[in-house]
Amino acid sequence: MPKNFNIVLASASPRRVELLSSAGIDFEVMPGDVDETLLPGETPEQHVLRLAKSKAETVARKGHGRYFIGADTIVVCDGEIMGKPQDSTDAERMLKKLSGVAHEVITGFAVVDREAGCTVAEAVRTKVYFKPLRDEEIAAYIATGCPFDKAGAYAIQGGAAHMVRKIDGSYSNVVGLPLCEVVETLRNMGAL
Numbered sequence: 784m785p786k787n788f789n790i791v792l793a794s795a796s797p798r799r800v801e802l803l804s805s806a807g808i809d810f811e812v813m814p815g816d817v818d819e820t821l822l823p824g825e826t827p828e829q830h831v832l833r834l835a836k837s838k839a840e841t842v843a844r845k846g847h848g849r850y851f852i853g854a855d856t857i858v859v860c861d862g863e864i865m866g867k868p869q870d871s872t873d874a875e876r877m878l879k880k881l882s883g884v885a886h887e888v889i890t891g892f893a894v895v896d897r898e899a900g901c902t903v904a905e906a907v908r909t910k911v912y913f914k915p916l917r918d919e920e921i922a923a924y925i926a927t928g929c930p931f932d933k934a935g936a937y938a939i940q941g942g943a944a945h946m947v948r949k950i951d952g953s954y955s956n957v958v959g960l961p962l963c964e965v966v967e968t969l970r971n972m973g974a975l
């Protein structure tokens with residue numbers, strides 16, 4: 784793909800940077816720091832779409848470039864929306880809840896075209912099935928420190944790969960950016 788520094792990824796997530804780079808896209812990175820508190824009555828989709836847009840718009844207001852990409856990932860298990868765990872007790876609680884059952888990972892992404900004054904956003908869902916986890920397995924995983932900056936306290940691409948029996952849907956969506964959909968959207972918007 785041609786070099787295009789008109790694209791800015793509004794993210795501090797090394798996973799998102801790696802995923803977008805793997806698609807052969809050239810872009811700049813500028814983190815978009817926003818308050819990630821869930822609003823009362825917000826559905827999971829509304830939540831990730833609002834945050835994805837907010838991250839992209841925050842950076843679009845101050846950065847240079849034309850297309851700004853923001854994203855937000857959450858885990859939804861039995862009606863509970865899980866963001867990043869607050870501490871190891873919270874991580875343990877989340878992993879015990881995910882143990883032996885299926886949950887959904889939802890990533891919302893938004894692309895702001897600053898010149899055209901328009902935004903395209905989409906929420907993508909992947910179903911993830913965990914095997915039953917032993918308490919020692921959970922404790923050992925938390926001790927690695929990996930869960931703390933991950934929604935639902937796990938990383939499918941890292942130390943938690945062996946906990947996942949199967950997934951239905953996009954793998955990159957679980958890692959933090961649904962690549963197929965993001966690249967399609969960039970192309971439809973004329974960014975590629």
Ligand SMILES: Cc1cn([C@H]2C[C@H](O)[C@@H](COP(=O)(O)OP(=O)(O)OP(=O)(O)O)O2)c(=O)[nH]c1=O
Pocket residue numbers: 793794795796798799814815819838854855856857858867888932933934935937938939940957958959
């Ligand atoms: C479920 C899961 C999440 N994650 C990560 C993706 C996201 O980085 C993180 C969820 O937090 P987010 O708030 O979506 O993103 P972030 O704060 O890391 O980065 P930014 O807002 O600057 O873009 O969890 C994995 O890396 N692997 C996984 O298997």
